[in-house]
Amino acid sequence: MTDFIRTKRTELHRLSNRGAYDREAIYSILDEGLVCHVGIVFEGAPFVIPTGYGRSGDQLFIHGSSASRTLRTLSEGADACITVTLIDGLVLARSVFHHSMNYRSVLVLSKGTLIDEPEAKIEALRLITERLVPGRWDDVRHPTPQEMQATSVIAFSINEGSAKIRIGPPKDDEADYALQIWAGVLPLLFTTGAPIPDERNLDGVTLPSYIRDYKR
Amino acid sequence: MTDFIRTKRTELHRLSNRGAYDREAIYSILDEGLVCHVGIVFEGAPFVIPTGYGRSGDQLFIHGSSASRTLRTLSEGADACITVTLIDGLVLARSVFHHSMNYRSVLVLSKGTLIDEPEAKIEALRLITERLVPGRWDDVRHPTPQEMQATSVIAFSINEGSAKIRIGPPKDDEADYALQIWAGVLPLLFTTGAPIPDERNLDGVTLPSYIRDYKR
Numbered sequence: 001m002t003d004f005i006r007t008k009r010t011e012l013h014r015l016s017n018r019g020a021y022d023r024e025a026i027y028s029i030l031d032e033g034l035v036c037h038v039g040i041v042f043e044g045a046p047f048v049i050p051t052g053y054g055r056s057g058d059q060l061f062i063h064g065s066s067a068s069r070t071l072r073t074l075s076e077g078a079d080a081c082i083t084v085t086l087i088d089g090l091v092l093a094r095s096v097f098h099h100s101m102n103y104r105s106v107l108v109l110s111k112g113t114l115i116d117e118p119e120a121k122i123e124a125l126r127l128i129t130e131r132l133v134p135g136r137w138d139d140v141r142h143p144t145p146q147e148m149q150a151t152s153v154i155a156f157s158i159n160e161g162s163a164k165i166r167i168g169p170p171k172d173d174e175a176d177y178a179l180q181i182w183a184g185v186l187p188l189l190f191t192t193g194a195p196i197p198d199e200r201n202l203d204g205v206t207l208p209s210y211i212r213d214y215k216r
Numbered sequence: 217m218t219d220f221i222r223t224k225r226t227e228l229h230r231l232s233n234r235g236a237y238d239r240e241a242i243y244s245i246l247d248e249g250l251v252c253h254v255g256i257v258f259e260g261a262p263f264v265i266p267t268g269y270g271r272s273g274d275q276l277f278i279h280g281s282s283a284s285r286t287l288r289t290l291s292e293g294a295d296a297c298i299t300v301t302l303i304d305g306l307v308l309a310r311s312v313f314h315h316s317m318n319y320r321s322v323l324v325l326s327k328g329t330l331i332d333e334p335e336a337k338i339e340a341l342r343l344i345t346e347r348l349v350p351g352r353w354d355d356v357r358h359p360t361p362q363e364m365q366a367t368s369v370i371a372f373s374i375n376e377g378s379a380k381i382r383i384g385p386p387k388d389d390e391a392d393y394a395l396q397i398w399a400g401v402l403p404l405l406f407t408t409g410a411p412i413p414d415e416r417n418l419d420g421v422t423l424p425s426y427i428r429d430y431k432r
Contacts, residue, residue, distance in 0.1 A: 034404075037253040037266075039255040039264035046264075046297045047262075047297050047323070048253050048255035048262075048264050048297045048298070048299040049323075081263050085266040089409075089412075090349060092349065092352065092427065093356070095357040096353065096356055101251070101268065103266070105266050107263070129312055133308065141310055141395060143313050169414050179357060180421055181421065182417060182421050183413075186408055186412075186427055189406070190405070190407075191404070192402055192405070193404070194403070195401070195403075197400040199385065202396055204396070206398065
């Protein structure tokens, strides 16, 4: 895999030891996230919108109502910044100054392209659905032509971007290691609760194994 | 409490039944989040950066290195969009089209103000630290003058914004309720793992109760 283009815009001015440009690191973070935050400029001001997404190779997909202002702006080829952030833990140092979080985040700079071709569009919707709940697509009713028309799908090529990663214990000033203060990491995890069946499920319908065994 | 200003920019064009402008709803989401995503415009393009934050009344605070490009841009009064997103569950409908997530998100449009006054600055840092780990501030070494100088704190007044909330079961098309498909909600929770003590903790240092009993 070729690495990301390292542009002036994505150069990490700070903490560059935490920055990564290799595709494998970036894809693994994208594939673990549940929502991305999409930034656009509208009438000169920034807007940041959370949404689900899918990925295939160097393409990232989002979808939404065809009537949405964000989707329409992106359809017209506006600049976008797509950020995915995974929080892994709280880093508790001996000084306020060195408190931090363990995290993995990816920032992608791109412009969107509206996907109109029906086969490509349905495949993008499949990827978005399957990333949310692998196994779900084949189990549910597929989109009607009307639903397809009401939905816009935008593709972004993933070429300009970077990852930032912090892992490991706190890093304190040498003198602070002599302080009688508990330091360490408190891991944070995203987990599932017990599935809540819909009240209108038909008799005899059972919980699918891909939901029972769902892991993030 | 007065409600948020409802401007053309924050008017919810879509799904307006999911939109809320009352301060209590917005503050409760802000107070539960761990990171926000800050959007700025830099040389005409959007950038979205994750970071911790604090809140007091109608003020939201972020901090970072005084050398950071984002912090410098915000110090100069640039427009910012601050988005906080809590994911509560996966909504599994009978059709692909009605799949969704249960979530609570807040979008705040504001301009930053650099906090220079030492007492206000240290209080903002205390709020940011205490929101991460309540009880931590009084236990650790406070910032030195050098550390204070290396840190910028930006305040945003929370006046223009909105919340979007989706709760509850899937909403399917009436005809789809006759399908033999399991539908429901898979709750998602943010939880903690076992604390990992730093290898260089001194003998006799014990885990503080506010970490042992930490809840999100």
